[in-house]
Amino acid sequence: MALKTEPIVVNIGPQHPSTHGVFRMRVTFDGEVIVDLEPCLGYLHRGIEKLAETRTYTQNIPITDRLDYLASMTNNLAYVLAVEKLAGVAVPERAEHLRVIMAELMRISSHLMAVGAFLNDCGAFMTPFLYMFREREKILDLFEMVCGQRLTYNYMRIGGVSHDIPDEFLPALRRFIAEMPGFIDEYDQLLASNEILLARAKGVGILPAKLAINTSASGPVLRASGVKWDIRQADPYSVYDRFDFGIPTGEVGDVYDRYWVRIQEMRQSVRIISQAVEQLPSGEVCASMPCLLRPPVGEAYGHIEGPKGELGFYLVSDNSIAPYRFHIRAPTLINLTALRDMTVGWKLADAIIIFGSIDICLAEVDR
Amino acid sequence: MTTLLCGHEVAKQITDFLPDAVAVGDGTSVIIKGERLLPVAQFLQNTPGLDFDYLVSITGVDYAGYFEVVYHLTSIKHNHGLILKTRCYSRENPALPSVTSVWRGADFQEREIYDLMGISFSGHPNLRRIFLWEGFPGYPLRRDYL
Numbered sequence: 171m172a173l174k175t176e177p178i179v180v181n182i183g184p185q186h187p188s189t190h191g192v193f194r195m196r197v198t199f200d201g202e203v204i205v206d207l208e209p210c211l212g213y214l215h216r217g218i219e220k221l222a223e224t225r226t227y228t229q230n231i232p233i234t235d236r237l238d239y240l241a242s243m244t245n246n247l248a249y250v251l252a253v254e255k256l257a258g259v260a261v262p263e264r265a266e267h268l269r270v271i272m273a274e275l276m277r278i279s280s281h282l283m284a285v286g287a288f289l290n291d292c293g294a295f296m297t298p299f300l301y302m303f304r305e306r307e308k309i310l311d312l313f314e315m316v317c318g319q320r321l322t323y324n325y326m327r328i329g330g331v332s333h334d335i336p337d338e339f340l341p342a343l344r345r346f347i348a349e350m351p352g353f354i355d356e357y358d359q360l361l362a363s364n365e366i367l368l369a370r371a372k373g374v375g376i377l378p379a380k381l382a383i384n385t386s387a388s389g390p391v392l393r394a395s396g397v398k399w400d401i402r403q404a405d406p407y408s409v410y411d412r413f414d415f416g417i418p419t420g421e422v423g424d425v426y427d428r429y430w431v432r433i434q435e436m437r438q439s440v441r442i443i444s445q446a447v448e449q450l451p452s453g454e455v456c457a458s459m460p461c462l463l464r465p466p467v468g469e470a471y472g473h474i475e476g477p478k479g480e481l482g483f484y485l486v487s488d489n490s491i492a493p494y495r496f497h498i499r500a501p502t503l504i505n506l507t508a509l510r511d512m513t514v515g516w517k518l519a520d521a522i523i524i525f526g527s528i529d530i531c532l533a534e535v536d537r
Numbered sequence: 538m539t540t541l542l543c544g545h546e547v548a549k550q551i552t553d554f555l556p557d558a559v560a561v562g563d564g565t566s567v568i569i570k571g572e573r574l575l576p577v578a579q580f581l582q583n584t585p586g587l588d589f590d591y592l593v594s595i596t597g598v599d600y601a602g603y604f605e606v607v608y609h610l611t612s613i614k615h616n617h618g619l620i621l622k623t624r625c626y627s628r629e630n631p632a633l634p635s636v637t638s639v640w641r642g643a644d645f646q647e648r649e650i651y652d653l654m655g656i657s658f659s660g661h662p663n664l665r666r667i668f669l670w671e672g673f674p675g676y677p678l679r680r681d682y683l
Contacts, residue, residue: 212668219653220677383613386592386642399613405539471609471620473593484596484607499594499609507644536668 175201184213188291188522191532195509195521202517207510211503214536222496227253227328227463230496235322237498238534240283243276243313244476246326251407252472252483253328257465262454265330266409270446271343272316272325273408273474274439278350279309280477281390281432281439284529288429289361291526292370298361305353308346315339328463330456340447347444354436362430371426375512375524378423385508388501389479390431391528395423401475413445425527432529462491469495478502478529498537502530540617541565547619550587554580566607566620571633574623575660578639581610581619588612589619592640595647597654599680604631604656625656635661653678 192213286302418434420427473482479501548562655676
């Protein structure tokens, strides 16, 4: 005799350890199986787009730190690239290389955090997370050397970067580049063939390539589905066209592939950093800019391959000192579009790791 | 490098398909009439040679006198891009057709524009405020909201 069941609605979050912030999933269960899921957002909405319209172009740089605070450098970079496109500013070579170094360090740091938190969600409570934190700490030390900050860096400037690197930076960075591949091997050894991880992650939460493209997924989520699309190569910005690096892609687009793509991307980032250090030219680190920038009337869309996906800024200028419109194309908000498709049919515990594998930051989702 | 397609040429292709859809095509973008948005979106997605399979972003801008909604499109197959724009002239009831049936990536972005700019998208499966609560007075991203 078939058991008669009734659907039950459960709110997961907004205060829940595995929602990575203040995020709420309204989940409908049939027994333990998910039949519907709706992300509910807005708990961290601070009106950043409106706020930015009242501040000058330079004053908006620290605001971008407060979007995805696990990748502040890349937020800075995306914004200054958009302003430079709008105002037609040329950036000195040394600054371009420093930007690439910082952006790739930031990518490693963000991926470490993503993988660590994801493994937390899988039930490997805190141990892998602290392994990841060990290396992330070194990256934060490097950032502290260049800009004095460990979370909200405010390092990029329109036309370059705020400071040149101190003398002790390059030796420390070289040491980090030499060590990091060994640490990634260590993670692989601990995790890549771990039976529990494979059982939890393989074949779970599959996002087919076609659906990934149609739902505008980007970054590791898109590439895990087998789509070879990386803005660093598809539409190179800064000096990325001078470096040799690969784009890792997954095969099926399951949770494991998203984990695997992030691990491989860290290896590629180390390659990019070592090339950028080798080619680092001397010279100025910031173009000479007016105190109050007034870009000509027009609009520009600047985008980069952030650690979590395509981060874009759409700016409209009316030739005043503040942007007329400041729109953020937030990768993590748009990556959540496919969350329902990935989770329906799976169980509650799977929903937690599927959500963790997208790697979101609520400060960027809600803005 | 992603090549940005010339607005004139794409405007010509759209006009061949739908004679009354294009309002203006300039060097960088194509401005189309709001009521023709959905067939144009389908045309851009399905026409060989254009293949705009990826909707990068949607933005609403409040210019004096009209709202402009900007669609950044990319074709992953050909690595080219297009800026598609459309305008709403009503301030009381601005409305556009939703493109979620063509690109599902529009889902949250259209809700965001509805929430903060007050433009409604007909045919959207779940058009509710996304960040602010139901009953919030006004639309904060409009220029006259203080």
